Amino acid sequence: MISLTIGTAGHIDHGKTTLIKAITGIETDSLKDEKKRGITINLGFAHLDYEDMTVGFVDVPGHEKFIKNMVAGVTGIDAVMLVISADEGIMPQSIEHFNILELMGLKKGFVVITKTDLVDEELVEVVEEEVKELVQGTFLENCKIIKASSKTMVGIDEIKDFIRELASQEDRDLSLENPRLAIDRVFSLRGVGTVVTGTLANGLLDKEDTVLIYPQQISSTIRNLQVFSRDVDRVLAGQRTAINLRDLDKKDLNRGDDLALPDTLRLTNQIDCKIEIIESTDRVIKNNSRLHLHIGTKEVIAKIKILNNTELVGGSSSYARLKIEEDITVKRGDRFILRFYSPLETVGGGVVLDPNPKRKLNEIIKEIDFIEEDYNLKSYIEFLLKVENSFLKIEEIIKNTVFNYEYIKKVLFELESRDIVYNYIFGRKIFAIHSQVQEKLNNKILDYLKKNEKENNISLGIPKEELRNNIFEGIDKNIYNEFIDKLVTKNLIKNTNNMITTFDYYPEMNLSQKEKKRELLIKLSNQGKDILNVKEYRESQESSNIIDYMIAEEELVEINKDEVILKHNLENIKEKLIKYLKENEKITVVDFRDLIESNRKHSIMILEYFDSKNLTKRIEDYRILF
Known part of the structure; x- marks a missing residue:
């Protein structure tokens, strides 16, 4: 089944909400305050039914005071509908929204010029040229631009047809991914219980699945799922969903929390990333500046450590480490927005390259540059294993990426068939090590054994457990035993009654030792x-x-x-x-x-x-x- 969620973007009062109502027949201004003020404050939702699919819409606020809600709204969407009114043209929030869309890594979308009934054709053409100039060199360059009026319904059918065309381009295999949902609403219904909503970012989520809420790591099961107010047994990535959770109290959950399967997310308070600063800002981002970080539906404060202690100005980019003031959940490839601490202003954004950095930023710049350019999972696993410099549990790869156990297992086996990785398998437990790291360990063991054999030519070897304590400290015993067995199979070492020697070694006494042995035998x-x-x-x-x-x-x-x-x-x-x-x-x-x-x-x-x-x-x- 095809699933597609479209988010709106654009300046306040450019007709986003009215346009969605014209397309779907659904009013997204649901809050009393929104009705009264005539602006969208929170996120609004609607859907459009086709014969073989349903498309969801997320109506985001246009007012600058509610940018954090706008960022939350574009989390998990598949495409954007950028709305520009014909009577006002491109305005400040048009540009800020568009910058956010760029920074969030969106790849698909189109532009609608609204309120064409209020101006003449000549002015509409002027606005169209402004739009083309705005999107030049971006993901919306050469995109579809539709002229419409929610009042006269001109262009509405064209919008519906184009959305159908966009949906047909979806070819993602969701079965390879673990489900993850950034919660944007939490509420309780009498007789139903606690409900959370959001757009499923990855994978498939089923009724009765056991899930964890992060960062609290509270467990629950899914009592019911709804998509577009209809009960369903399964939700697909890209769909807006309401999830009824068992045995949870509303007060224990918050907007900004994440819902996922157990052991598929990690908590972290620092990330390595690529930062881009928007050209239009005149703010200077200095090393160790505190910034507002918007990721998923969460807003937190982070301190930026810029590579080489440089300053970032409009139009610049750099690798950086963000040190976050509370635990969050992220995965490689996640996009985020950075806003100036005070006054609040969008200054840039970026992409997560390593959600769990283990070394100093300047020590891994070559590797981080590589993974920034190459998003292939196989290449990323190689990077992780090299950085780990030891054995890595498959669960660690799962937590860093969107992919599930079965797919990562398949990739690990493919890498092993090419002698890039060695896998140590114990039931469902899989530990992987890079072949280069394994070779280093092999040599470390052989050097340790040779040193002992050189110093003591009649040594019976190193006790197996002593070798483990000296070279494999902290390594799972099953892995160690299999590692030693592999070396024995390759005729690199011998294991005689748990005494380890190099393969070609045999203890042999010299003349002095033979004489001392003879003297000792006499004494005994x-x-x-x-x-x-x-x-x-x-x-x-x-x-x-x-x-x-x-x-x-x-x-x-x-x-x-x-x-x-x-x-x-x-x-x-x-x-x-x-x-x-x-x-x-x-x-x-x-x-x-x-x-x-x-x-x-x-x-x-x-x-x-x-x-x-x-x-x-x-x-x-x-x-x-x-």
Whole structure:
């Protein structure tokens, strides 16, 4: 189904509201104060039915005092109808509205010259030339200009036909996006409950969906949906909708809040962006200036940090970081308006490039310049992964973009097929890492292992957990295990009983170490044939390394921490035990102590070792063969 929402723009009293009534038959001046004063203060709404679709209209206020409502009104719209009256021509709010439309990144629209019944044809042509001059070099250059009169209905059918043509150009795949709605009204109805309204900016929203209200992060479910006062089961991006929410109180919600699916938006108080200052302003934007930021339907105060500490004047642009005085929700590509702090005046706007900056602005200027020029999702994911310089959850990409889990997953798999990204998948959890970052980690691990192997030529390797703590601190254990497995598969490292070495490494003693090993064996042999305590030998790093080497080579058997037994002595004990049990079926600790001529403590330790190796099995106070 096609959905299209058109917003009006233009100076006060140029006939926007009357024109919408002529097109749709619906009066959008609904507030008593609006009726009395004859101007639109808040947002008004109307719709026009075609055979196969319905087009929505958002009537925005033209008066300069209500510019914030105008900015809220153009949030989520698909096209604009710029209204200029034939009797007055282009006026201050005509220009300010048009500047706002440009800054908000709108791509489609048309111009209607109204009140043509009040002037002669010659003056209408003059206004038409003024309009062409105004829109030159903008998104409305060469746009359709329709001359109309709401009084005589001249041009109204032409407007309807052109709107139908605009709607047919919509080809966006909404199934790839997560739904998001900037709330512009909150009210309560008796017997119904709390209702919020807005224009759905992205995706599809269904009845009974579980949603979160941001920034409060309050959960609710959708009891009912309405589009153009009709109950529906699904709302499409671009449609004006009223949403009836369960178990929420009106007082907990505000205009400017956002409604979305859980875990699809992030709260942030700073954004990296590209700023453009309108040519007509004579205001100078200095570094660290406080400005009014209008984004979505929210108005907040932000401090601007301009790249290279420059000043911004009319017609200039720059990369900047906005530090916001409260948490907001934004995504990459979101458009916003900046107004001078005092007096209130629209000075510029921009686009969000990074909604969650993690480095200083001047450190990422090359990357930020790249993503400003390239809005391709694949390129943006590459940027995110390089900036992250580690593993990134798919949820982080979802929160930064308008796209949903399934589509981002598909893109990640495509990037992996081109060896740009490596994905680590655990059920629905996906962690991605850029191939260049993975290569750096590979080299970091190999360098760490090689350093250890160079310093200790008989090292058995680095314990797997120690390697994780030193190089992968804070990384999910499942990711780490799979990362190590990948390196093993590629024959870059070996994992022997959770001791990690480089693939080609093998411990080998030099002559000096061999001599020390021989001396150590003599000392240990002289201690007897029982369990030996090697704690004093561990005090020397070299001796400790030799002991570990002998354990690995199975010349010594580790019974307990710092307690070992010579392998051939243990084998002799084992043979005696097996022979005894074959003849007697079972043995007690006392019998075993007497059999091997040891003490009770060591006897228990050796029996427990045999239990752990499934040679013996303990039953009550005796052992049998396993």
